[in-house]
Amino acid sequence: SGRVSILFPMISSLTELKRCRKIVDAARLSVAREGNGLPDIKMGAMVELQSIICQIPELLQQVDFIALGTNDLVQYCLAISRLGEKSCDRSCYLHEGFLSLLQYVAEECQKAKKPCIVCGELVTNVRMRFLLLGLGFTSFAMPLGQIVDAKEVFSHLDVQEAKNEVQKLFALHSVQERFQSLGEWEERWCTTKK
Numbered sequence: 001s002g003r004v005s006i007l008f009p010m011i012s013s014l015t016e017l018k019r020c021r022k023i024v025d026a027a028r029l030s031v032a033r034e035g036n037g038l039p040d041i042k043m044g045a046m047v048e049l050q051s052i053i054c055q056i057p058e059l060l061q062q063v064d065f066i067a068l069g070t071n072d073l074v075q076y077c078l079a080i081s082r083l084g085e086k087s088c089d090r091s092c093y094l095h096e097g098f099l100s101l102l103q104y105v106a107e108e109c110q111k112a113k114k115p116c117i118v119c120g121e122l123v124t125n126v127r128m129r130f131l132l133l134g135l136g137f138t139s140f141a142m143p144l145g146q147i148v149d150a151k152e153v154f155s156h157l158d159v160q161e162a163k164n165e166v167q168k169l170f171a172l173h174s175v176q177e178r179f180q181s182l183g184e185w186e187e188r189w190c191t192t193k194k
Helices: 014-036 056-062 070-078 090-094 096-112 126-135 144-156 159-171 175-193
Strands: 004-008 041-047 065-069 116-119
Touching (some): 004 014, 041 056, 065 070, 065 096, 090 096, 090 175, 096 116, 096 126, 096 159, 126 144
Parallel strands (some): 065 116
16 A cells, blocks of 8 residues: 555644544544554645644644645735735745744754645745755755756755855845845855856
């Protein structure tokens, strides 16, 4: 039998997660009663709402992994509409509040020794991948066509250097300064690797 993992989307509270787990556990017991053994199912939560960020340490005790949905999270965090006047470009991901959220999630996952897969548009940009790696994330969900290039970049990247550069971003005073600084670092890094 193959491995099965279930990812619960849009989890907003621990109560909601526990209800989801209860349904899956009931299904597992039903399968076991039919004489097929108790299935080993990994359960994860999609983290894309601020309400669950506040409960990340407790959430990580209840799941085997999490997936960080950066598209929805940045929109809810910064009150950005997908269709409204206030739109989001990549620089929005460098807002100090959103950066702090990302850093907090990365640190709590490391403490709990639980995998965190980062999803969304943030992962599709080389500059933003440097940011994620510098924050401590190491697992990414991305379009198939980008995997080879991403592996090539990451195989030559100095993780400690990325962490140092990201820490410098927190000291800057605006999103524009952070975006420019990250771009300059990307340019320096790419030039030295040619």
